[in-house]
Amino acid sequence: MIEREVTILSGDIKLKGICCLPDDKGPFPVILYISGSGPIDRNENIPGLRLNNSKIIAHHLAQKRIASLRYDKRGVGDSEGDFYSASHNDLVDDAVASIQFLQQQTYIETGKVYVAGHSEGSIIATQVANRQQDIAGIILVAPFCDNMETILVKQAQHLKSKVMGQKGLKALAGKLMTFLFDPIKAQKKLINKIKESNKPFIRFLAYSGLKKVPANWFRELFVLDVEQIYRQCDVPALLIGGSKDIQCDPYDVMKIKNIYGGIAEAHIVEKMSHLLRKEEEDPSVFNYHAQLKQTIMPEVLELIDAWLQRELQDKKPR
Numbered sequence: 001m002i003e004r005e006v007t008i009l010s011g012d013i014k015l016k017g018i019c020c021l022p023d024d025k026g027p028f029p030v031i032l033y034i035s036g037s038g039p040i041d042r043n044e045n046i047p048g049l050r051l052n053n054s055k056i057i058a059h060h061l062a063q064k065r066i067a068s069l070r071y072d073k074r075g076v077g078d079s080e081g082d083f084y085s086a087s088h089n090d091l092v093d094d095a096v097a098s099i100q101f102l103q104q105q106t107y108i109e110t111g112k113v114y115v116a117g118h119s120e121g122s123i124i125a126t127q128v129a130n131r132q133q134d135i136a137g138i139i140l141v142a143p144f145c146d147n148m149e150t151i152l153v154k155q156a157q158h159l160k161s162k163v164m165g166q167k168g169l170k171a172l173a174g175k176l177m178t179f180l181f182d183p184i185k186a187q188k189k190l191i192n193k194i195k196e197s198n199k200p201f202i203r204f205l206a207y208s209g210l211k212k213v214p215a216n217w218f219r220e221l222f223v224l225d226v227e228q229i230y231r232q233c234d235v236p237a238l239l240i241g242g243s244k245d246i247q248c249d250p251y252d253v254m255k256i257k258n259i260y261g262g263i264a265e266a267h268i269v270e271k272m273s274h275l276l277r278k279e280e281e282d283p284s285v286f287n288y289h290a291q292l293k294q295t296i297m298p299e300v301l302e303l304i305d306a307w308l309q310r311e312l313q314d315k316k317p318r
Helices: 053-063 088-103 120-131 148-164 169-180 183-196 215-222 226-232 252-259 285-291 298-314
Strands: 002-010 013-021 028-034 067-071 108-118 137-141 202-206 209-213 237-242 264-269
Touching: 002 067, 002 088, 013 053, 013 088, 028 053, 028 088, 028 120, 053 067, 053 108, 053 298, 067 088, 088 108, 088 120, 088 215, 108 120, 108 298, 120 137, 120 226, 137 298, 148 183, 148 215, 183 202, 183 215, 226 252, 237 252, 237 298, 252 264, 264 298
Parallel strands: 028 067, 028 108, 108 137, 137 237, 237 264
Antiparallel strands: 002 013, 013 067, 202 209
C-alpha cells in the first residue's frame, strides 16, 4: 500500500490527513473514515487511549484494493483550528469538505465513494450522505439513535453503578468519591450549565477533575433530530453494533434499521465493546485500557468486507 499525506481545505481551516492507497493502478473505490467524539487524530487516537482503529481499517481495506482517507480533527494533530470551540456542524462541514476533496482525485473511482463513521462519526457520516451527491453508501459502527442528553445521563448511571458495585477494600475510595460527588447529579448539572451558556467552551468540575468542555458541540447535539437524519438518508447502509457497548446502545442499530430511509443491513457483534474490542467481562469503562492489548474484532472487518464486495459487485457495469 501507499500512504500519502494530504491537505483538505474546509472553509479557511486546513485539515491534515492520510490517503491510504493500494499499491496498484487506480482508480479505486474509497472510504472516508470519520472518528468518534473527542480530540481524536487521524488514527483514532486520543491522549490516554490509543485505538488505531481507522489505521487498522485503512490498511485492511488497502489489501482489498479499496482506498481510504482518514484525517486529524480540526484543532487536533496537524490540523488547524480550535477543537474546543468547534461545533458539531463544523465537524460535519469538515467531513463534507473531505468527501469533496476525494471526489476531485483522479485515483478515486467515480460512483464508488463511501463514508464510514464510528460513534459520533456515524451520525456525521449520515449527514454527509444527506448533503453530498454521489455517495455510494455508508458504514455506521457503534451508531446511536438516542438524543445526546439521554446518552449522557445513561453513561453517568452506568459509571455510578459500576463503582458502587465494586467489592473489597480497594473499592472504598471510589465509593466514597462517588457518594460525595454523584456522577448522575454532576452530569445533569453539566447539561444545564451548557444550555445556559453561550460560550464556545466552558470549564466544569467533573468526577475526574476540572475539564474543558466543548459547549458549542454539545448544544448542537442536544437539539439534533437524530431520527430524522436517518429517515432522510436513502443510500445503502451497513450498521454494526457491539453487544457490550456501554456508550451507544447496541440495539440502536435495529432502531435505525427500522426508521432508515433506504436499505440498511444491521448486525450486533457478540461481546464487542465500544472500542470494537472483545469484552469477556461485564462491560465497563474501567476495562478499556486492558482491551487496548487486543486489536479490532475480526468480525467487524469481515462484515465490512462482505458488505462492500456485494455493493461493489452491484455497481459493476453489466
